[in-house]
Amino acid sequence: xxxxxxxDNNATTMAAPEVVEAMRxxxxxxxxxxxxxxxxxxxxxxxxxxxxxxxxxxxxxxPGEIVFTSCGSESDNMAIRGAVEAFGRRVNVITSRxxxxxxxxxxxxxxxxxxxxxxxxxxxxxxxDLVRLGEALREGPAVVxxxxxxxxxxxxxxxxxxxxMVHAAGGLLHTDAVQAAGKIMIDxxxxxxxxxxxxxxxxxxxxxxxxxYIRRGTRIKPLLLGGHQEENRRAGxxxxxxxxxxxxxxxxxxxxxxDLPRLAAMRxxxxxxxxxxxxxxxxxxxxxxxxxxxxxxxxxxIEGEAILYSLSDVGICASSGSxxxxxxxxxxxxxxAMGVPFTAVHGSIRFSLSRYTTDEEIDYTLAALPxxxxxxxxxxxxxxx
Amino acid sequence: MWEYTGxxxxxxxxxxxxGLLENPDGIGEVGSLACGDALKLTFKLGPDGRIADVKFQxxxxxxxxxxxxxxxxxxxxxTLDEAAKITNQDIAEFLGGLPEQKMHCSVMGREALEAAIxxxxxxxxxxxxxxxxxxxNCFGVTEEEILRVVRENQLSTVExxxxxxxxxxxxxxxxxxxxxxxxxxxxxxLAAEQAAHARSPARKMTNLERIRLIEETLERNxxxxxxxxxxxxxxVDVEGPRVRVALRGMCAGCQVSEFTLxxxxxxxxxxxxxxxxxxxxxx
Ligand code: FES
Numbered sequence: 001x002x003x004x005x006x007x008d009n010n011a012t013t014m015a016a017p018e019v020v021e022a023m024r025x026x027x028x029x030x031x032x033x034x035x036x037x038x039x040x041x042x043x044x045x046x047x048x049x050x051x052x053x054x055x056x057x058x059x060x061x062x063p064g065e066i067v068f069t070s071c072g073s074e075s076d077n078m079a080i081r082g083a084v085e086a087f088g089r090r091v092n093v094i095t096s097r098x099x100x101x102x103x104x105x106x107x108x109x110x111x112x113x114x115x116x117x118x119x120x121x122x123x124x125x126x127x128x129d130l131v132r133l134g135e136a137l138r139e140g141p142a143v144v145x146x147x148x149x150x151x152x153x154x155x156x157x158x159x160x161x162x163x164x165m166v167h168a169a170g171g172l173l174h175t176d177a178v179q180a181a182g183k184i185m186i187d188x189x190x191x192x193x194x195x196x197x198x199x200x201x202x203x204x205x206x207x208x209x210x211x212x213y214i215r216r217g218t219r220i221k222p223l224l225l226g227g228h229q230e231e232n233r234r235a236g237x238x239x240x241x242x243x244x245x246x247x248x249x250x251x252x253x254x255x256x257x258x259d260l261p262r263l264a265a266m267r268x269x270x271x272x273x274x275x276x277x278x279x280x281x282x283x284x285x286x287x288x289x290x291x292x293x294x295x296x297x298x299x300x301x302i303e304g305e306a307i308l309y310s311l312s313d314v315g316i317c318a319s320s321g322s323x324x325x326x327x328x329x330x331x332x333x334x335x336x337a338m339g340v341p342f343t344a345v346h347g348s349i350r351f352s353l354s355r356y357t358t359d360e361e362i363d364y365t366l367a368a369l370p371x372x373x374x375x376x377x378x379x380x381x382x383x384x385x
Numbered sequence: 386m387w388e389y390t391g392x393x394x395x396x397x398x399x400x401x402x403x404g405l406l407e408n409p410d411g412i413g414e415v416g417s418l419a420c421g422d423a424l425k426l427t428f429k430l431g432p433d434g435r436i437a438d439v440k441f442q443x444x445x446x447x448x449x450x451x452x453x454x455x456x457x458x459x460x461x462x463x464t465l466d467e468a469a470k471i472t473n474q475d476i477a478e479f480l481g482g483l484p485e486q487k488m489h490c491s492v493m494g495r496e497a498l499e500a501a502i503x504x505x506x507x508x509x510x511x512x513x514x515x516x517x518x519x520x521x522n523c524f525g526v527t528e529e530e531i532l533r534v535v536r537e538n539q540l541s542t543v544e545x546x547x548x549x550x551x552x553x554x555x556x557x558x559x560x561x562x563x564x565x566x567x568x569x570x571x572x573x574x575l576a577a578e579q580a581a582h583a584r585s586p587a588r589k590m591t592n593l594e595r596i597r598l599i600e601e602t603l604e605r606n607x608x609x610x611x612x613x614x615x616x617x618x619x620x621v622d623v624e625g626p627r628v629r630v631a632l633r634g635m636c637a638g639c640q641v642s643e644f645t646l647x648x649x650x651x652x653x654x655x656x657x658x659x660x661x662x663x664x665x666x667x668x
Binding site for chain 2: 301302305312313330379381
């Protein structure tokens with residue numbers, strides 16, 4: 001394969017060249033331990049703190065509220081389990097039907113240990129049912145975990161409204177913002193969530209580093225015990241090169257927020273082009289409240305994995321909500337929660353762009369996909385005559 | 386990405402015999418849109434009674450398309466009796482193997498072929514009718530189908546049954562029933578082996594054969610039940626009639642371990658190996 005057209009940025013992203021450059025000295029030049037009592041380590045401590053400040057700046061937080069973790073999943077686990085434990089487990093958990101497995105997993109585990117967990121449904125556009133959320137909140141004190149942006153559809157939940165509701169009911173709000181950072185403005189001064197998860201590799205930092213934002217005053221029990229790193233909130237020697245990389249990536253993400261209209265235009269061109277050239281296709285998710293970089297589109301009568309392999313043959317990387325490509329036998333829980341018909345779920349393809357996506361790549365995809373859809377449909381027993 | 390063989394990718398990229406025959410002699414349809422894959426197979430017989438032409442339409446993943454394409458190549462020129470002998474393993478082998486999680490694609494091929502032959506012979510609609518008790522409601526898989534696939538492919542775990550038939554891959558409620566079917570088949574097979582043994586009573590079992598039979602009995606008749614509860618059993622030693630075993634995981638030190646040992650292990654070994662066996666727990 002000579003050329004790769006990478007339209008799977010919700011799965012992971014390329015580390016930005018500036019990020020790789022920023023990390024470079026921290027392997028064998030500035031390799032000190034930030035906790036050490038010598039100047040060699042002390043300098044590294046300052047580098048970690050400057051990265052912390054840059055992360056905080058991207059989301060409108062105070063640096064003291066940023067805890068570095070190993071990934072988004074760790075942040076989600078730490079937030080949900082840590083918050084519930086801090087309540088001595090005498091608290092309900094409320095989440096949504098469309099969360100990432102990193103949120104659904106710990107919720108399920110808590111449910112198995114007797115904690116009441118409710119999954120709030122979404123409507124056909126993938127928007128959270130706020131009426132049901134309100135009802136659930138009336139049933140007693142709750143730790144609420146709902147994502148800010150959905151990874152499959154790009155749909156944005158109204159986090160300001162949700163935060164107001166949760167706090168009015170005396171609850172605690174965690175949000176998985178892994179797909180939101182760098183794709184929408186996040187200002188935690190204005191939207192007062194209590195806990196927020198970020199992942200490095202979704203915003204052009206490397207894989208293996210994440211963040212949990214913990215609003216000052218929020219009680220949460222740590223997952224990892226040991227040393228005093230991260231102000232006793234997460235033990236373990238800091239992953240310095242990656243943390244430095246993440247700091248630089250957040251700085252870049254902030255500077256590139258201006259790119260979003262350009263990306264939205266590219267995404268819309270892809271969307272409109274495919275809808276026009278591929279009959280019986282439809283877009284999944286709320287088109288009015290959606291991040292600029294995601295397009296989830298269904299092609300009736302054909303199956304996603306077959307589409308992905310055909311795309312891969314011509315160098316295009318995307319992903320699908322079909323059962324076969326999810327590695328399980330059940331298709332996307334997100335699209336099913338939205339009530340998308342099975343025919344459309346199995347043939348759903350997600351394209352996700354980044355600031356490195358070019359107009360030529362969109363053109364190439366617009367030319368490559370319709371013949372693939374046509375070829376697979378010619379084989380399908382379900383295409384109406 | 387799945388590890389597909391070159392042959393799978395070739396049949397996916399260049400599928401042979403795509404389409405529908407007009408006025409076919411036999412037509413078979415299996416699967417559904419809801420399940421995520423479906424196959425419609427049509428064939429025509431030549432004057433010599435052999436399959437002269439065959440075409441398929443498939444909705445499904447790359448390996449479903451490849452399995453269908455392979456099937457059409459395999460049946461061409463065969464009589465219906467010959468074609469009816471094709472198993473799902475034959476289809477997988479023709480393709481140089483399939484990832485285990487994708488074996489259900491080969492099973493779908495075999496089922497469509499059967500439905501098409503049935504249709505020719507009995508003149509039915511060609512849609513596979515669900516015969517017998519449905520075990521898995523999520524994917525509409527019957528007891529008969531599961532038993533057949535287990536026997537033909539020598540499956541021993543619920544997970545394998547899911548890979549081959551999809552049964553158990555949805556809500557998971559049917560997993561207990563699938564385990565029961567597996568246990569039933571294992572017991573049948575063991576009984577058949579023992580009957581074969583009994584038919585040659587002249588020779589006494591060698592020590593090695595005896596140990597092997599004990600191992601087999603533990604594997605088939607004891608382990609699955611323990612694993613369900615997160616436990617396991619290991620054979621430690623065999624000394625004449627004394628069989629020493631160790632319990633691992635959840636079973637070790639569990640309240641009912643005494644009961645588990647005497648009641649299950651010993652009775653199974655007595656039943657399948659020898660009347661005089663005494664089971665002891667290794668410290
Ligand atoms: S009944 Fe078999 S998986 Fe649901």
